[in-house]
Amino acid sequence: MTRYLCAPDSFKESLTAMEAARAMAQGIKNADPAAEVRCLPMADGGEGTARALVDATHGVMLEATVHDPLGRSITGHYGMLGDGVTAVVETAEASGLALLSSDERNPLIASSYGTGELIRAAAHAGARRIIVGLGGSATNDAGAGLLQALGVRLLDEHGRELARGGAALASLERIDVSGLDEAVRYVHVIAACDVTNPLTGHDGASAVFGPQKGATPADVERLDQALTHFAHVIADQLHVEVADVPGAGAAGGIGAALKGFLDAEFRPGIDIVIETSGLDEAAQWADVVFTGEGSIDFQTKFGKTPAGVAKTAKAHRKPVIAVAGHIGKGIDELHEVGIDAVFGIAPGAASLDSLLKDAARNVTFTTEQIVRTLRLR
Incomplete structure (x- = not known):
């Protein structure tokens, strides 16, 4: 039985951190009904x-x-x-x-x-x-x-x-x-x-x-x-x-x-949130850690939630997968801070309004496909 931790930030204008975590959890359960899943909403000290x-x-x-x-x-x-x-x-x-x-x-x-x-x-x-x-x-x-x-x-x-x-x-x-x-x-x-x-x-x-x-x-x-x-x-x-x-x-x-x-x-x-939320213990418990936020690019490594989650998870040698509404430039630099892979949730050409409205569904679908891939091993 695989244990998954869902520890995302909010997806601005669409999902709170808890809503994003639950959407990830649903995708995991769709792909692996026997999985154990914990939701731990995160933030970096800013909005949310x-x-x-x-x-x-x-x-x-x-x-x-x-x-x-x-x-x-x-x-x-x-x-x-x-x-x-x-x-x-x-x-x-x-x-x-x-x-x-x-x-x-x-x-x-x-x-x-x-x-x-x-x-x-x-x-x-x-x-x-x-x-x-x-x-x-x-x-x-x-x-x-x-x-x-x-x-x-x-x-x-x-x-x-x-x-x-x-x-x-x-x-x-x-x-x-x-x-x-x-x-x-x-x-x-x-x-x-x-x-x-x-x-x-x-x-x-x-x-x-x-x-x-x-x-x-x-x-x-x-x-x-x-x-x-x-x-x-x-x-x-x-x-x-x-x-x-x-x-x-x-x-x-x-x-x-x-x-x-x-x-x-x-x-x-991010340090305050990690300490207060109990992320370290949760990361130690998990086999796989999911994180994410609305937009991810090279700046994510500078104190943003996915980087903080990855640093904590890597202290326990756990794989870290990030899911984002939008992927910007330089995400290869995120591998240096412990994020093993980054996936976007946008389903091809879609308007901003539809992406915001369907964010939970898209997070669930993307997470499900990732877990199905992991289970091919």
Whole structure:
């Protein structure tokens, strides 16, 4: 009896990681009814991480009323894992670029307040460890809004609260942390971060990520100056240096706020997911490991889910097969990181709409054909 592990990431816009894993499992069972199959949804710290870890640990998705980057009330979600004390918050959930239309994007005023509200909600729900997935934000406020939501007061020279958004940080005179939420004070925060950009400068949040959020060259300069000032005030008043911390520039500088005010631990997203999901034990159990995601190319080897799964599986000398919605250039480079073979699921010429709609069926069919081939041995 062969044991198979299905450990894919989500297929964006079509399948969650668990849906992809179950589609793989169905294909395996079609080809080998006697097989033992385990589904372990995965992620790399980006979009879908909360759902994947909730599914992997038999946790629950919770919701809270929060504010989007422009201050509008929305329903946001976060994950509470199966242990009941670990939560997962994604910055894109309440502060994401996808929440704004193209003409609404304005990093001068966009705020990370909603992400702070999710962190506060998780802490009040009993979380003592909060994983914060950094990425996909519409903001460039160095996490100022997040801090305001947690009770930190950012004051101008007249003692007035700053307006939300990165540009307002240029007027910061004093930081008052006395109101920091009590529940949050005792939480261990882990930042799932796959970039090493500092907060400011040529490689900082404003210069590198600002333009994709709608910043003009003049906006980038203005924001970088504002964030530089913020970092100086933090250093002067709190005696914490955040400007050059690797990862401080992640998610529009939210990394700096997490490090400077919550003493966050920074780790690659895929490493956090591998550890939290129990992938190592599952890979040791399996005879064959399936992984995959919506698109696979040479960049997959840089911290993406299939590469992380392969590295773990190869520590136990297990074969690894990846299934993808789209196969790009340079997949031969993936063999170097332990992926033995890559298969696409697209059935010839098909429209994007049909590929998205039929993704589960195509994953099942492709996986079935792979397992039928394996059984010819």
